[in-house]
Amino acid sequence: MNCKEVNSNLIFYIEGELQPDKKTEIKEHLQSCQDCNKLFLDIKETFTIIEKEKKIKPNPFLFTRIQQQISNLEEQKSLSVLQPNFIKILQPVTLSLLLLSGIVFGIFLGNSFQKQEQNQTIVHQTDEFYLNDFQLEKIESFLLTEE
Amino acid sequence: MSDSELTDRIRNRDQQAFKMVFDKYQIKVFNTCMGFLHNKNDAEDITQEVFIEIYKSINKFRKDSKLSTWIYRIAVNKSLNFIRDNKKSNWFKSVETLFPGAKNPEITIKDNINNDPGKTIENKERAVILHKAIGSLPKNQKIAFTMNKYEDLSYKQIAEVMELSLSSVESLIHRAKINLQKKLLNYYKIN
Numbered sequence: 042m043n044c045k046e047v048n049s050n051l052i053f054y055i056e057g058e059l060q061p062d063k064k065t066e067i068k069e070h071l072q073s074c075q076d077c078n079k080l081f082l083d084i085k086e087t088f089t090i091i092e093k094e095k096k097i098k099p100n101p102f103l104f105t106r107i108q109q110q111i112s113n114l115e116e117q118k119s120l121s122v123l124q125p126n127f128i129k130i131l132q133p134v135t136l137s138l139l140l141l142s143g144i145v146f147g148i149f150l151g152n153s154f155q156k157q158e159q160n161q162t163i164v165h166q167t168d169e170f171y172l173n174d175f176q177l178e179k180i181e182s183f184l185l186t187e188e
Numbered sequence: 189m190s191d192s193e194l195t196d197r198i199r200n201r202d203q204q205a206f207k208m209v210f211d212k213y214q215i216k217v218f219n220t221c222m223g224f225l226h227n228k229n230d231a232e233d234i235t236q237e238v239f240i241e242i243y244k245s246i247n248k249f250r251k252d253s254k255l256s257t258w259i260y261r262i263a264v265n266k267s268l269n270f271i272r273d274n275k276k277s278n279w280f281k282s283v284e285t286l287f288p289g290a291k292n293p294e295i296t297i298k299d300n301i302n303n304d305p306g307k308t309i310e311n312k313e314r315a316v317i318l319h320k321a322i323g324s325l326p327k328n329q330k331i332a333f334t335m336n337k338y339e340d341l342s343y344k345q346i347a348e349v350m351e352l353s354l355s356s357v358e359s360l361i362h363r364a365k366i367n368l369q370k371k372l373l374n375y376y377k378i379n
Contacts, residue, residue, distance in 0.1 A: 052369040083376040084369070087314045091337050094315075099218040099232050104210050107239045108203075114240070 042066045047077050055085050191255035198246045210239055213256070216339060217263045223338030224267035224330075226319045234270055238263050253348070260341075260349045264331055271323075321371040325364055332357050333364035 047070045053059050054067050071078045100106075189208065197205035217238050221231035241262050249258050322330060331350060335341045341349070347357045 048373055052365045056365070080373060080376055084372050087318050087372060090311065090315045090318050094222055094226065095219060095338060097222060097228055099214060099235060103214065103232060103236060104207065107210070107236050110236065110240055111243055
């Protein structure tokens with residue numbers, strides 16, 4: 042068996058998937074060919090990485106993390122179930138309250154202006170009263186007294 | 189307790205049954221994720237996502253397939269989606285590394301058995317080469333090979349998970365091994 046043939050079967054040799062006669066041929070070749078033996082050892086060593094990775098164990102608190110996440114999700118879910126109904130009710134209620142308070146404020150503002158106007162007319166009337174008071178006294182008589 | 193009974197109990201939000209499913213499948217899911225992601229933290233995150241998905245979607249699980257097959261499918265899909273999403277963010281990371289002062293991404297592979305620094309570096313290099321070679325395989329070859337090597341699943345079980353015939357799985361794994369051998373030989377012949 043030549044180097045090319047050995048190289049094309051190295052992975053199956055490592056995995057033990059070859060027929061016994063082919064396996065023996067490759068084994069004999071590897072004992073006599075340094076280059077092929079080096080490649081065989083490199084690939085074999087590379088494949089041991091998989092076995093090392095398989096020995097890694099997950100965090101023992103992984104289930105606690107999962108439980109926590111699930112309870113968070115369920116909380117969010119229960120909130121999201123409430124939320125659409127809540128928004129459906131809250132939006133028109135807020136709007137009508139705002140509208141109502143606007144109307145009430147408008148009426149209040151309107152009333153206060155009316156009161157102010159009334160006061161002003163009273164003041165006017167009193168002014169007129171005073172003026173009328175002046176009118177009671179004849180200007181001629183006033184001038185006379187000055188003299 | 190059988191998987192069918194456990195499934196029914198999880199449907200009724202039975203936490204004890206969910207814990208039993210977790211205990212039964214956590215290593216299988218974690219190993220599958222490790223096979224695709226080769227990083228403990230990422231594999232734990234995806235394992236967590238897989239079990240949350242199981243809990244959320246248990247009502248969608250039809251009993252015409254095995255629970256294990258369904259769980260493996262979720263684990264494979266979640267892992268492949270993670271790789272796809274990570275590729276996008278890696279593109280931005282690779283752009284970042286072009287600028288001075290940027291951190292170089294470092295691959296950390298723990299070697300618990302050997303404390304020899306030279307050997308550890310060599311193992312890290314070998315791990316990078318192997319992960320690159322597996323990662324460059326066509327999708328179906330990668331799934332079949334990973335499930336066979338990392339999870340020791342039989343060809344029949346892989347055929348069930350991938351919804352393929354037994355001969356297709358055999359062919360996929362055979363081609364995956366030839367491709368890996370080619371890539372590893374090319375690397376080691378040059379170096």
